[in-house]
Structure formats: structure tokens, C-alpha cells
Amino acid sequence: MAASEKAREAYLKAVREIRDSVPKILINVGIAVLIWALTRYAFIPISRDYLLFNIPLPQLIGLVMLIAVAILILGVIREILDITDAAAAYAAYTIGAVRGEVAEEELENYRTGFRGIVYVIIVVLVFILFRDFLNVLHPLLSAVLLIVVVIWAVLTLMRSGRAFSGLVSYYTEEWAKRLESRLQTE
Structure with missing residues (x-):
């Protein structure tokens, strides 16, 4: 099947x-x-003045909220990853149609790159959403989690960047060829 047909299907x-x-x-x-x-x-x-079994009620309410929202967020992440995979396949086959080919490895690189970027965006947004409630549970929890998120985000974005290296190399080479041909025609 030609890359353009695969691009259409994607x-x-x-x-x-x-x-x-x-x-x-x-x-x-x-x-x-x-x-x-x-x-x-x-x-x-409303719950600031209450205790339940000597546990401040805001902490319990915050924990319930964290669990409920985490369950909803997991559903959102699953759907976003489906869209991301479809977008990665479309991008791979569209760009491959220009070159006339798409390797399975290239498609996997697009998925890795797109997913990494989307993961980082989602995790940062979820952390922002949960930060105040983590502070209600314990401020150290929020601080430690932030450090973990930052380290993970840097590593994930580096991996995503490497996944797109083949694409960048291809277009850089094409650009250099055009510059060379322009120089030869002048």
C-alpha cells in the first residue's frame, strides 16, 4: 500500500x-x-473546623477529591492517547507520502515523540490541579512530587526530541540540498 493511501487511512x-x-x-x-x-x-x-477520628476533615475531603478526579483523569488520558496515536500515524504517513515511504520504526518514533509531549502536558496540568490538595494533605508531599515531575518531564521531553531526530535530519538534508542547488544555479 502506498504511503499516500496509508496517509488517507490514518x-x-x-x-x-x-x-x-x-x-x-x-x-x-x-x-x-x-x-x-x-x-x-x-x-x-466549610469543613475547616471539623475532625473525623482526629483527622482534619479538609484532609479527608481532599483525599476523596484526589481519588475521584484521578479516576476521571485516567479516562481522559486513555482517550487523549488514542487521539495522539492517531495523530502520530497521520503525521508519519503524511510526511512519508512526501518521501514516498514510511517505515514502521518511523511510525513508532512519531508515537513516542507525540506521546511524550502529551504525557508531560497532562502530568503538569494534573499536578497544577492537585497541588493545593496535596498541600492540604502535607506540603512536603507536593514539593517532593514536583521534583519528581520536573525530573521525569525533562527525561521524557529529551526522549521525545530524540524520537523526532530522523524527521529533523531528513528535512535538514532536504533544506541543505536546496541551498546547494540554488548556489549551483547562481
């Missing part, structure tokens, strides 16, 4: 994934934001 798959996943993402994100907002601005302030 495009159709990407459209189907978007059609299937975006409503699920929007609903789960909406519910998560609603739970987060109600917890932050209503439930925790």
Missing part, C-alpha cells in the same frame, strides 16, 4: 478517534473541574 482513523474521544474527554474534564472547584471553594472551607 487521516480517517484520526477523524474517527477525534469524533469518538472528544465528547468523552470534555465530559470527564468538565466533571473533574466541577469536583475540583466545589472541593476547593465549598467543601474544604
